[in-house]
Amino acid sequence: MTKILDCTLRDGGHVNNWKFSDECILSTVKTAENSGIDYIEVGYKMPECIKSSSSKLVVMVDAKNIQPVDKRADMVRVACYPNKLIEAVEAVEDFKEQGFGVFLHLMTADKFEDFEYLKNWKNKDILESLYFADTFGAFMPCDVENIYNKLQKCGFEKISFHAHNNLQLAFANTIKAIELGAYSIDASVFGMGRGGGNLPIELLLKYLNKNNSLYLDLIKKYYLDIKNKYEWGYSYNALIGGLKNIHPSEVKMLSF
Numbered sequence: 001m002t003k004i005l006d007c008t009l010r011d012g013g014h015v016n017n018w019k020f021s022d023e024c025i026l027s028t029v030k031t032a033e034n035s036g037i038d039y040i041e042v043g044y045k046m047p048e049c050i051k052s053s054s055s056k057l058v059v060m061v062d063a064k065n066i067q068p069v070d071k072r073a074d075m076v077r078v079a080c081y082p083n084k085l086i087e088a089v090e091a092v093e094d095f096k097e098q099g100f101g102v103f104l105h106l107m108t109a110d111k112f113e114d115f116e117y118l119k120n121w122k123n124k125d126i127l128e129s130l131y132f133a134d135t136f137g138a139f140m141p142c143d144v145e146n147i148y149n150k151l152q153k154c155g156f157e158k159i160s161f162h163a164h165n166n167l168q169l170a171f172a173n174t175i176k177a178i179e180l181g182a183y184s185i186d187a188s189v190f191g192m193g194r195g196g197g198n199l200p201i202e203l204l205l206k207y208l209n210k211n212n213s214l215y216l217d218l219i220k221k222y223y224l225d226i227k228n229k230y231e232w233g234y235s236y237n238a239l240i241g242g243l244k245n246i247h248p249s250e251v252k253m254l255s256f
Helices: 008-016 022-034 082-097 115-120 141-153 170-180 201-207 213-229 236-244 248-252
Strands: 003-006 039-043 056-062 075-080 101-106 129-133 159-162 184-187
Touching (some): 008 213, 022 039, 022 213, 056 101, 075 082, 082 101, 115 141, 129 184, 141 170, 159 170, 170 184, 170 201, 184 201
Parallel strands (some): 003 039, 039 056, 101 129, 129 159, 159 184
């Protein structure tokens, strides 16, 4: 069965500059635990208020700026754009040697061309899974299938997917990934995330016939206020970013 990673505290944090209260952080972690979420991505570093979790705690590291990771984390997700793939693979191997579980996360997965490097990498089996991301929210379900199949042909048995919702296709694209046999998929509370946002975890749980009531309570207690203060989701800028397949910062520089 496909596993779920709650990326609210990391990817959602781009919206509010990670200014979550300790109470909100701990409630988000507890909600994920009690909802049977497999992984909780807590940020680019471990919040001080988190001591441990029954779900696996994940920290993301960007391959362009490798930083040490707190030993309280269970796993490290090393993210890279195509030009930093070699550095990312080396970092994944290093973090694995340090005792962490590891994900390799391919950002702008549609722009990767050097699949031979991934195919020839001898240590694929150290990965918990290989992630590919629709970084700018531009994918159609056929794109998800195309990239998934390419990665399978490179010899990866466990493949995961991270969606963005600029074109309101995060749900459809994630369903496609699940149908293809994805090892895990990402979602966030109320779809919290930069630009068009992410896949709403409360909707994903409903689709998978899992109880989402704890997340609904969490939204009412914390995330409605956060959304009122820091808007995310469908907007003209998010739409343009998805249609043009460009970073949110590039959209801001365009004149409409």
